[in-house]
Amino acid sequence: MSSNYLDIIRPGINTTFQDKGRDHLYHIGIPFSGAMDNRNYLIANKLVNNNLDSAVIEFAYQGPHIKYSGEKINFAVAGDVIFSIKKKDAEIEGKCYESYQIENGDEINIISTNKSVYGYLALGGELDLEFQWNSCSINTKANIGSNDGKKLDAGQRVNLKKINSNKDIKKTNYINTKIENIRVIKGTNFEYFSEEGKKIFYEKEFTVSKLSDRMGMRLEGPKINNIVNTNIKSEGLIKGVIQVPADGNPIIMLSDHGTIGGYPKIGVVASVDYDRLVQMSPGSKIKFKEINLSDAETLFKLYEMETQNLLSQI
Amino acid sequence: MIKNISNLGDAALYCDFGNEVNKSINSQVIKYFNTIKEKKFEGINNLTPSYNKLIISYDLKKTNFKEVKNYVENINAKDSININSKKLEIPVCCHENFSMDIKRLEEILKLSREKILENFLNKEYFCYMTGFIAGMPFLGDLDENMRAQRLETPRVKVPKGSVALTEQFANIYTFESPGGWNILGNTPLDVFDSSKEDKPNLINPGDTVIFKEITLDQYKNYNE
Numbered sequence: 001m002s003s004n005y006l007d008i009i010r011p012g013i014n015t016t017f018q019d020k021g022r023d024h025l026y027h028i029g030i031p032f033s034g035a036m037d038n039r040n041y042l043i044a045n046k047l048v049n050n051n052l053d054s055a056v057i058e059f060a061y062q063g064p065h066i067k068y069s070g071e072k073i074n075f076a077v078a079g080d081v082i083f084s085i086k087k088k089d090a091e092i093e094g095k096c097y098e099s100y101q102i103e104n105g106d107e108i109n110i111i112s113t114n115k116s117v118y119g120y121l122a123l124g125g126e127l128d129l130e131f132q133w134n135s136c137s138i139n140t141k142a143n144i145g146s147n148d149g150k151k152l153d154a155g156q157r158v159n160l161k162k163i164n165s166n167k168d169i170k171k172t173n174y175i176n177t178k179i180e181n182i183r184v185i186k187g188t189n190f191e192y193f194s195e196e197g198k199k200i201f202y203e204k205e206f207t208v209s210k211l212s213d214r215m216g217m218r219l220e221g222p223k224i225n226n227i228v229n230t231n232i233k234s235e236g237l238i239k240g241v242i243q244v245p246a247d248g249n250p251i252i253m254l255s256d257h258g259t260i261g262g263y264p265k266i267g268v269v270a271s272v273d274y275d276r277l278v279q280m281s282p283g284s285k286i287k288f289k290e291i292n293l294s295d296a297e298t299l300f301k302l303y304e305m306e307t308q309n310l311l312s313q314i
Numbered sequence: 315m316i317k318n319i320s321n322l323g324d325a326a327l328y329c330d331f332g333n334e335v336n337k338s339i340n341s342q343v344i345k346y347f348n349t350i351k352e353k354k355f356e357g358i359n360n361l362t363p364s365y366n367k368l369i370i371s372y373d374l375k376k377t378n379f380k381e382v383k384n385y386v387e388n389i390n391a392k393d394s395i396n397i398n399s400k401k402l403e404i405p406v407c408c409h410e411n412f413s414m415d416i417k418r419l420e421e422i423l424k425l426s427r428e429k430i431l432e433n434f435l436n437k438e439y440f441c442y443m444t445g446f447i448a449g450m451p452f453l454g455d456l457d458e459n460m461r462a463q464r465l466e467t468p469r470v471k472v473p474k475g476s477v478a479l480t481e482q483f484a485n486i487y488t489f490e491s492p493g494g495w496n497i498l499g500n501t502p503l504d505v506f507d508s509s510k511e512d513k514p515n516l517i518n519p520g521d522t523v524i525f526k527e528i529t530l531d532q533y534k535n536y537n538e
Contacts, residue, residue: 029445236362236369268323296324
C-alpha cells in the first residue's frame with residue numbers, strides 16, 4: 001500500500017494520464033497518443049522537477065477535483081486554466097505556471113480551461129501507472145495504456161510510487177499565444193479539389209465543431225468540392241493530416257487518430273502549429289495558410305528552440 | 315518498386331508504389347516496411363504500410379525530409395522473411411440488429427440481401443494491412459458486383475465487431491470507433507487484444523480470412 005495518493009472526487013470531462021506517447025506501432029493500428037499540447041506537458045513536468053517524459057494528468061475543459069493524502073508534494077498546472085487549492089485554513093485561487101506545495105488533506109480543484117481545450121496537472125513525483133508499449137498514455141478508444149485505457153473516474157485512487165526530494169518552488173511567465181492562421185503544407189491529394197474548393201480552403205474561415213476530441217477535429221464551414229474522387233485507396237495517416245470526405249467538411253487528425261484513412265488529404269498542419277491547433281475549442285474560427293516544406297522545417301526548429309529556452313529558464 | 319517519394323506534411327515521407335491494389339504491389343510495400351523496420355534509422359518513429367503506399371514518419375527534432383528520403387532511396391530492400399500466414403474463420407451475424415447499411419447496399423448494388431450475403435460469405439479474403447484502429451484488418455478482394463463507396467458522412471460511432479465493406483474491401487471494427495464503411499454484420503470475436511503486447515492482432519497482413527454466418531442466438535451465446 002502506498003501512503004501517498006490522490007482520491008478523485010470529480011474526474012472532469014475527459015481526464016487521462018499522458019506522457020510522451022508510444023511510437024513504432026502505426027502498422028498495427030496504434031497511434032502515438034501522448035499529451036496533446038506537448039509544450040505545456042513539458043513545462044508542467046519541469047515546474048515540479050520531474051523528468052520531462054513523466055506522466056501527467058491531462059484534462060479537457062472541466063478538470064478533476066482531487067484530494068491528496070500523504071507527505072508534502074509539489075504540483076503545477078500548465079495551460080490556460082482556472083483552478084483552486086483548498087488547504088485546511090483557506091481556499092486560494094491557483095495560477096498556472098507556478099508550482100505549489102500541498103500536504104495531507106489538501107484539495108486541488110481544476111474548474112475549467114479558459115478559451116482553450118487541454119490543461120496539464122503534474123505532481124512532483126512518479127504516479128504508479130501501468131505501461132503498455134513503453135507508455136502509460138491512455139487511448140480511450142482502443143482502451144490502451146494505464147487505468148485499463150479508460151479515462152479517470154470518480155472515487156478512484158491514484159497512488160504515487162515516489163515523491164521528488166527536490167521540492168524547489170518554480171515559476172515561469174509563459175503566456176499561451178493564440179494564432180488565427182494555422183499553417184499547412186499541401187496534401188498529397190490537393191489536386192483532387194476544384195479550383196474553387198482550393199480557394200475556399202485557403203481563404204475562408206472554418207469553425208471547430210463540437211464533434212472534436214483527441215482523435216480528430218471536425219470543421220464546419222463552406223464545403224470543399226472534390227472533382228476527382230471522394231475516396232482514395234486507404235493509406236497511412238499522421239497527426240495533422242486534413243482529410244475531406246464526400247460531404248466537403250474537413251477533418252484534422254489529432255494524436256489518437258486512426259492510422260489509416262481513405263479520404264483525400266487536402267493538407268497537413270505544419271508541426272510548428274500543432275500545439276496551438278489542439279487548443280482551439282469548439283466554436284473557434286480557423287483559417288489555413290499555405291507554407292512550403294522548407295519554411296515548415298525552419299519554423300519548427302525555431303519553435304523547438306523556443307520550447308527548450310522556456311524549459312531552461314524554469 | 316517505389317515510383318515516387320514525396321512529403322506528407324513536414325514529418326513524414328510518402329512512398330508511392332502505384333495505384334493498383336494487388337498482392338504483388340502489396341508485397342513490395344511489405345518488403346520495404348520489413349527492411350526499414352529492421353534497420354532502425356535514427357529519427358524514424360513509425361512506418362505505415364498499406365495496399366500500395368508506405369508512409370514513414372519521423373521525429374522532426376532528429377532528422378528531416380531530405381535525410382530520410384536519401385536514406386530510403388539508397389536502401390536495398392530485402393525479400394520479406396517468410397511470415398507464417400494463417401487461414402482464419404471469422405463468425406459473423408448479419409441479423410438486422412447488426413447490418414446497419416444493408417438497405418443502402420441493396421440500393422447501391424442492386425442486389426437482394428440474400429444475394430449480398432451469398433456473395434460475401436464463405437469466400438477467401440487476403441489481409442493486405444492492419445490499422446485505422448488497432449488491429450483492424452483490410453481484406454480483399456470482394457466480387458465486382460459487391461463494391462460500394464464509403465458513406466458520405468462517416469458515422470461518429472461504429473459498434474465494436476462490425477464487419478463492413480467499401481470498394482473491393484471488407485474490414486472488422488475491432489472496437490467502437492468513428493467510421494464510414496457500409497456495415498453488413500457483426501462478429502463476436504475479439505480481433506484485437508492489447509494485453510498481448512507482442513501479438514495483439516488476431517489477423518495479420520498475409521493471412522486469409524473466411525466469414526462464416528452465425529445466427530443471433532449463436533452470436534449471443536458465443537462468448538459464454
